[in-house]
Amino acid sequence: MKPEHLDTPAAVIDMARMQKNIARMQAQANMLGVAFRPHVKTSKCLDVVRAQLVAGAHGITVSTLKEAEAFFAAGVEDILYAVGIAPAKLPRALALRRQGCALKLVVDNPTAAAAIAAFGEQHGEIFEVWIEVDTDGHRSGITPEQDTLLEVGRILHENGVMVGGVMTHAGSSYELRDAAALTALAAQERAGCVRAAERLRAAGIACPAVSVGSTPTALAAAQLEGVTELRAGVYVFFDLVMHNVGVCALDDIALSVLTTVIGHQAEKGWAILDAGWMAMSRDRGTSKQAHDFGYGQPCLLNGTPLSGYLVSGANQEHGILSSTRDNAPDEDIAQRFPIGMKLRILPNHACATGAQFPEYHAVSPDGETAVWRRFHGW
Numbered sequence: 185m186k187p188e189h190l191d192t193p194a195a196v197i198d199m200a201r202m203q204k205n206i207a208r209m210q211a212q213a214n215m216l217g218v219a220f221r222p223h224v225k226t227s228k229c230l231d232v233v234r235a236q237l238v239a240g241a242h243g244i245t246v247s248t249l250k251e252a253e254a255f256f257a258a259g260v261e262d263i264l265y266a267v268g269i270a271p272a273k274l275p276r277a278l279a280l281r282r283q284g285c286a287l288k289l290v291v292d293n294p295t296a297a298a299a300i301a302a303f304g305e306q307h308g309e310i311f312e313v314w315i316e317v318d319t320d321g322h323r324s325g326i327t328p329e330q331d332t333l334l335e336v337g338r339i340l341h342e343n344g345v346m347v348g349g350v351m352t353h354a355g356s357s358y359e360l361r362d363a364a365a366l367t368a369l370a371a372q373e374r375a376g377c378v379r380a381a382e383r384l385r386a387a388g389i390a391c392p393a394v395s396v397g398s399t400p401t402a403l404a405a406a407q408l409e410g411v412t413e414l415r416a417g418v419y420v421f422f423d424l425v426m427h428n429v430g431v432c433a434l435d436d437i438a439l440s441v442l443t444t445v446i447g448h449q450a451e452k453g454w455a456i457l458d459a460g461w462m463a464m465s466r467d468r469g470t471s472k473q474a475h476d477f478g479y480g481q482p483c484l485l486n487g488t489p490l491s492g493y494l495v496s497g498a499n500q501e502h503g504i505l506s507s508t509r510d511n512a513p514d515e516d517i518a519q520r521f522p523i524g525m526k527l528r529i530l531p532n533h534a535c536a537t538g539a540q541f542p543e544y545h546a547v548s549p550d551g552e553t554a555v556w557r558r559f560h561g562w
């Protein structure tokens with residue numbers, strides 16, 4: 185089926201763009217001399233992840249045990265669950281390991297570390313745990329110089345748990361837009377994570393893996409000495425937030441929402457679309473960035489951005505397309521965007537927009553579409 189015949193709204197993947205993004209990040213990891221472990225929470229889709237593995241990725245990163253279970257069932261064995269484990273989820277982690285999954289858990293506090301050790305002892309399982317390091321203060325993790333780092337390391341190491349490594353995610357990179365600042369943050373992310381590994385090793389705790397990454401820092405890193413692997417997720421599709429950060433062009437964005445014009449408010453200069461926030465998501469990640477794209481950047485069906493227009497408002501199933509010139513409504517809106525016309529909207533945040541849909545429609549360069557399932561839940 186051609187994209188113009190799909191029911192709207194629909195999540196559309198431009199396969200050529202996606203393949204280019206995958207090749208770009210893999211080449212970056214190769215150039216830096218580290219393994220690449222994509223974060224699959226962006227797509228939650230086996231077809232996308234297969235393309236990442238074929239391109240050279242080693243293992244995957246997941247944000248939920250549901251992802252771990254689904255990808256393990258599909259044959260991926262090396263999985264980093266990169267959200268601190270809630271002790272009540274340990275039976276699911278155990279079940280995966282018992283089936284042969286090389287699942288790695290993450291902790292950043294003594295309580296969770298002790299819970300894993302006790303649960304492992306009770307069930308005769310040697311869990312592999314990576315300690316989460318905070319290298320930019322944006323979220324969770326233990327800072328490299330904190331005493332807690334060695335305390336957590338010892339709780340694990342002395343109680344039958346394998347400390348497999350340290351990992352960090354410099355998510356504050358999303359707040360930057362300057363190449364030099366991104367390179368500096370990538371250097372900080374590397375140095376902090378390597379330092380944490382060195383402290384653990386000096387305390388007699390083996391720490392083989394040193395894992396860093398976010399899409400902006402991965403692409404900006406000048407060197408990754410001491411690091412063993414790079415992680416990135418949103419790069420596979422890119423989005424308007426990443427465009428504002430300066431790491432992709434608009435025509436690198438591989439995910440868009442296909443929509444139909446369903447009406448007008450001509451005096452206000454609005455065209456009404458059948459893609460509201462239920463399709464685009466509520467994510468307004470560009471609102472505090474240099475260029476606010478509203479709920480997304482409309483494009484023609486062929487992907488050409490409609491400069492001078494944005495999706496300025498969204499109700500559940502209605503989107504409002506208007507001119508970016510607030511005080512000058514586009515009087516020709518109804519002629520320009522007739523009812524029934526199909527458009528594609530580039531999303532603010534690809535992970536959030538993808539999550540609104542049960543499936544993607546992947547468009548190949550010859551214009552044919554294939555349905556790629558994606559999954560939900562925890």
Ligand SMILES: Cc1ncc(COP(=O)(O)O)c(C=O)c1O
Binds near residue numbers: 353416
């Ligand atoms: C732990 C962890 N690693 C890697 C990533 C990938 O970051 P990005 O999507 O910027 O590539 C994320 C994203 O949230 C993350 O939480």
